[in-house]
Amino acid sequence: MENPSQRRDALIAAITLVCGLLLIGLGLTEVWGNQTGLMELTGDDRWWFALPLAIACVALVYKRRAPVAALAVGFLMLAVDLLLGGSIAILLPFFDLLYTAALICSARVRRALWVIGGVFVAAPMIYGLAETADLRLTVLIGLQQSVMFICPLWWAMDVRRKTELATVAAARADAVERLSLAGRQHAIRQERDSLARDLHDVVASHLSAIALHSGGALATPPDEAKDRAALVQVRRSALESMEDMRTMITLLRAPDSEEIEPVPDGGTTHLPRLTHLQPLLDQAQANGLSVTATDRLSALPTERPGAATELVGYRIVQEALTNAAKHAPGSDVLLEVLPGEGGGDVNIRISNPYPESATPGQDHGTPRGLGLGLISMKERAASIGGVVSSSSIDNHWTVTATLPLTATGTRVLP
Structure with missing residues (x-):
């Protein structure tokens, strides 16, 4: 035809x-x-x-x-x-x-x-x-x-x-459309990675604390006073987790043009700050760690870290202490937060000894990690122009982070 x-x-x-x-x-x-x-x-x-x-x-x-x-x-x-x-x-x-x-x-x-x-x-x-x-x-x-x-x-x-x-x-219009679609997919992928990283950092530390205390209570004979103290710690970790989740959801709903700034003490919302690590130290103490902290950053008279650096540094310290409590419970941890030599960087160092157990973390019923914590720390540091490295020195596991003192225009979830 x-x-x-x-x-x-x-x-x-x-x-x-x-x-x-x-x-x-x-x-x-x-x-x-x-x-x-x-x-x-x-x-x-x-x-x-x-x-x-x-x-x-x-x-x-x-x-x-x-x-x-x-x-x-x-x-x-x-x-x-x-x-x-x-x-x-x-x-x-x-x-x-x-x-x-x-x-x-x-x-x-x-x-x-x-x-x-x-x-x-x-x-x-x-x-x-x-x-x-x-x-x-x-x-x-x-x-x-x-x-x-x-x-x-x-x-x-x-x-x-x-x-x-x-x-x-x-053809050009089709290529532009494909590039736009690829850009949207890349943005969605980045947002998914960011959400996964933030959920891991915000929730995992509290869940790890809950697992440690509940696992410790279950692994020993019943003791009313000890079990009640464990329940108090579990409840505290759960409430803190809910508060952090509420803060993160609030920021996710906020316009993209808003910048994250720490709220002074006494405000209605407290965002994590590298210069205010006492809550993390108290949580680590409750998780059985003995932390020796050296903080020379908070004593600086003029230069203060930017909001993004405060947030990223806090989460890196939080993740490192969580990993220490999970894999080396009861160990002595050395924490150092120091300004860089030129005054433009912040140096963070967290070190803890290897656990005596051949299968660290399982004595208290906590599962072995998947390495997501270290990946999360590296991604957070890279988002503001910093770097994170980890190494094994003299039977000690050491995490080192170098962050810029100020990272303007960076939006980081808590």
Whole structure:
């Protein structure tokens, strides 16, 4: 079954044939007379021009399926028409065949058509100038030949350029849409990672404390006083976890343009601060750790850490103490918070000995970690331009962080 384009080409061929026959009937034949014709056709003999016209119109039906072959037929019928004396009718299918070939063929074929068209324009001009030495006639011949061979090529080139520009614009729009989609997916992925990191830091420390106290109570014989103290610690950790979750949800609902600033003591909301580590030290003490803290940052008279540095530093210390309580319960922990040598950095160092047990953390019913805590610390530090490293030195596990004193324009969840 023919497709719509083939039916349209057949219809155009039929219309072209009818129009060409009308031109022949009006006597628009032998337009070049004895200049090209090998025979003189008069009266009804002019209908011989209908033969090359009809064959060229048949070639129009196949101009899209075989454009080069159809154009070759068109050139041949144009030559036959010129030998008969030339008619206007043959130009109708010839223009269409030349235009279609220049529009849909390859670049190599298009270059060949331009060369052939240039030859067909230049050769008659040179011949006419040599024979007549008439410049006006030479220009007229050049204009006539250009209309026949150059105009269809120029028209096809213009249409093709506009089509290619439209295709490039569509491809660019599609690429922009794909980039936008990739950007949205990347942003969603970053937000998911950020939420996972914040949930781990905010909730995991409290849940670890709950697991430690409840596991310790279950691992020993019943003791009302000891069990009640464990329940008090469990309740305290649960309340603190709920408060931190409430603060984080509040900040998630806040506009993106808001910046996090610590609220002074006495306010309604207290965001964690590196210069106020006492809650963490109390929690670590309740979890069975013995922490020796050296904090020289809070004593600085002028330079104070930015809000993002306060928050990130606090969470790094919190995660390190949580890991120590989980994997080395009851150990002595060394905590140092010091200003950098140049005054533009904050140095944090947390060190604790390896546990004596071969399977640390399981004595009190707590599961082994998945390494997410260290990943979270590194990601938090990197978000404000800092670095976190961990190492094993002299049977001690040491976490070291270097953070910028101020990290403006950074939005970090608590």
